[in-house]
Amino acid sequence: MDGEIIREEVVEEIREANKGGGGEDEKIKNGRVGSRNFSLKKLLRFNSFDVEAGIVERLQSHNNSPVDWLSLLKLAFQSIGVVYGDLGTSPLYTLPGIFQSGIKHRDDLLGAYSLIFYALTLITLIKYAFIVLSANDNGEGGTFALYSLICRHAKVSLIPTQQVEDNELSNYRLEAPNRRLSRASKVKSMIEKSHFAKMCLLLMTMLGTSMIIGDGILTPCISVLSSVQGIRVVKSSLTDTTVMWISAAILFVLFQFQRFGTQKVGYSFAPILTTWFMFIAGIGVYNFFKYDPSIIKAINPMYIVYYFKRSKKEAWLSLGGVILCLTGSEALFADLGHFSVHSIQISTCLVVYPSVLLAYTGQVSYLREHMNDVSEAFYKSVPVLASIIASQALISASYSIVQQSLALGCFPRVKVMHTSTKYKGQVYIPDINYLLMIACIGVTLGFKDTTKIGNAYGLAVVFVMTLTSALLVLLMVMIWKTHILFIIIYVATIYLFELLILSAVLFKFVDGGYLPLAFSGILMGVMYTWNYVYRKKYFYELENKVTVEKLEQIASDPSIKRIPGVGVFYSTLVHGISPIFTHYVENVPALHTVLVFTSIKSVPISEIPIEERFLFRRISRNDLCIFQCVVRYGYKDARRGWDSFGEMLVERLKQFVREEEKEKEMKEKELQVIEDEFKNDGVTCLIGESEAVPLKGSSLAKTWIINYFYHFLRKVTRRQEEMDGIPYKRLLKVGMTYEL
Structure with a gap:
């Protein structure tokens, strides 16, 4: 019976089983649907690489292992040194950012404190530590993790990535929207039918990614400059030029330290940041009781209303300073792959949130009695080292999100180094590290002070937050199927608050706010150009692919050795x-005795177990020994060296042959051929390398993108053989020009 018919029958029986209610999960687990036994392994024998989507759901997950509390607490401690430096040192510049023109009225401090309290509570604590972290993709966070979740549950990717066989992956857990929830189904259907909606989703993801990388540039600048400028409190002889060059030198050293990896950086920085959090919390409590304990009444949100009534436009513009207390909140999600959900939640709730809130409480109490000290109140007791370490959060996050976008075909090829054998999400990318370092030093030397950098920084931070919220609302509707009341509450409180802050920050566009948009424009240009040509080349190959009949004709030709x-x-x-x-x-009329057409596929999940990575099918007669293989990687998976990859591929190929339904004698003969050819002559890699040129008559924009921008990116980025560690003695490159 044809494989497609069998698959349709099984799918239909799964639907019927789901209608019955009660016990269908057990039926699927035991390999029984309806009244008929079936094997998922047997189903895979009829796999078709041309079939997309499917509803088979794997009910088991590798993430259900018992919690090791000791390891969890170690991760929580380590995360303090990596994730929270920026959030923890935001008290250095938040209140000066809110009151750039000084404090006009004593009660304005109550309004500002109330804004800070609700910003930290609603966005850092509730939104990021609990809601957004729940939207992780098998332990991976960031903008692309949200995008990959949406792609997995709906056909919104601009390149077809879904296959029936992919739904069998342990981590895939695909679940179609419940038919009873028409809202989820309608939204899903609307997006799937609209190319414009798909493109908007991709561009939003790219913009969010670009903004986070922009944060990775601006965070070190403002943190280091703030701390070095604070030295002037005790050493007033320091000039702007001296501060600038000291900051540049510190940044250079900081980026050199990144090569040691997240684990070593975390354990090195964590004691310093932990001491810092204890310090600012203690000082905050001391100042609160010494100066003005009555500020606790500002927890009443009416003080925000009074503040806006009294100061009007100035109060609205001060929201651009309020956003600075949230700097680093996005790192809780973007850095998630380096740690875990529970470790981030523990360190946020027990250490970071209360410490930072107490620090602001103490500052506001002090300023109620010393209103003229708003620009120096914190510097009088700040340890410089903690502020320098604040740069780490967004630097680590930049590595994670570049790795994700690289795997999904949205970033030029760069070398990704995994710095931990235990935690696969801990990565270091040398190329990105040096680009960030050059950009950071350039911004520091160009701007020289924190005022304009603060304006730029605020815009980058709030832009990422609003984009995350937009994707999160879509996730709530389409995937989580959240009750509409909770969605309305989220939009009316957290999302509306973020949009209000964004409106205030945009007002300072000419005063430095243009900087993150300029960075993002360049990065989006790079990402979109690479992805655009990547997609065009993919569909060119799809339209001109070789048929099975043509392949057998070539392989059977006696002139082909x-x-x-x-x-x-x-x-x-x-x-x-x-x-x-x-x-x-x-051009080369010769084929290897065993030929495997191999494609590397990035599945929109974070990690794929090795035993599920290789998917084979036979694409010719048994005597020709020609197979096709899809090697599936999640965006968090490490690529192995060529020798281990070749050995693993051959072992999985032999396993595939053993499971085929054919005569034992033929099976043993073919297995022996594969084993002998591998042992005697090894594995040779033939890479099909395509050059892209625009089709005659193409638009000027398309011609410029392909001929200039894309070709430039190809020249300055790594080759495929470098990425996969293929030795040159085992490599044969085959070039062809595609007219796109």
Whole structure:
């Protein structure tokens, strides 16, 4: 029976089982649906790489292991040194940012304190520590994690990524929207049918990613400059030029330290930041009781209303300073892959949130008695080292999100180094590290002080927050199927508050606010150009793919020699065989004895177990030994060296042959051929490398993007063989020009 018919029957029976209610989960677990036994392994024997979507759901997950509390507490401690430096040192510049023109009325401090209290509580604590962290993708956070979750539950990716077989992955857990919730189904259907909506989702994700990287540039600048400028309180002879060069030197050293990895950086910085949090909390309590304990009444949100009535436009503009108390909140989510949900929640709730809130409480109490000290109130007792370490949060986050966007075809090829054998999400990217360092030092030397950088920083922070909220609302509607009342409450409180802050920050566009938009524009240009050509090349190959009949005709041609060894023909095409293959045969009339057409596929989940990574099918007669293989990687998975990859591929190929339904003698013979060819001649990699040129008559914009921008990016980024560690003695490159 045809494999497609079998799959349709199984899918229909799953639907019927789901209608019955009660016990259907057990039926699926035991391999029984309805009245019929079936094996998911058997189903996979009929796999088709051209079939998309599907409803088979794996009910088990690798993430259900018992909690190791000792490891969790270690991670929580380590996260303090990486994630919270920026959030913890925001008291250095928040109140000066709110009252840039000085404090006009003593009660304005109560309004500002009330704004800070609700900003930290609603956004840092409730939104990020609890709601957004729940939207992680198998332990991975960031803008692309949200996007990958949406792609997994709806066909919104601009490149087809969903296959029936992918739903069998332990971590995939695909679940179609419940039919009873028409709202989720309608939203899903609307997005799937609209190319414009799909493009908007991708661009929003790219913008959010670009803004976080922009934060990674601005955070070190404002943190280091703030701390060095604070030295002037005790050493007033320091000039602006001296402060600037000291800051640049500190930034250089800080970025050199990144190569040691998140674990070592975390354990090195964590004691310093922990001491810092205890210090600011203690000082806050002392100042609160010494100066003005009555400020506790500002927890009443009416003081915000009084503040706006009294100060009007100035109160609205001061929201641009309020956002500074939230700097680093996005790092709780973006840095999640380096740690875990519970470790971030523990350190946030027990250490960071109460310490920072107490620090602001003490500052406001002090300023109620010393209104003229608003620009220096904190510097008189600030340890410089903690402020310098504040840069770490967004630097680490930049590595994580670049790795994610790279895996999803939205970033040029860069080398990703995994710095921990225990925690796969802890990564270091040398190319990004040096680019961030150059940009940070450039901004520091160019701006020289924190006022304009603060304006720029605020815009970057709030832009990322609003984009995260927009994707989160879509997630609530389409995937979580949250009750409409809770969605309205979220939008009317947290999201509306963020939009109000964004309106105030945009007012300072010309005073430095343009900087993150300029950074984001450049980064989005890079990401969109790479993804645009990536998609065009993919669909060109899809439209011109080699048919199975043509492949068998080529392989059976007596003029085509079969040479010893296992040949792995690399291609980006998942749904078929690349047209580069026919171009190769025309110029080199020889094929390896065992030929495996291999495509590397990025599945929009964070991690795929090794035993589920290789997906094979036979694409010719048994005697030709020609197979197709999709090697599936999550965006958090590390690429192994070529030798181990080749050995693993051959082992999985033999396992696939053993499970095929055919005569034992033929099976043993083919297994022996594969084993002998691998042992005697090893695995040779043939890479189909395509050059892209615009089709004649293309628009000027398309011509410029492909001929200049994309070709420039290709020249300055790493090659495929470098990314996969393929030795040159095992490499044969086959080039072809695509007219896109």
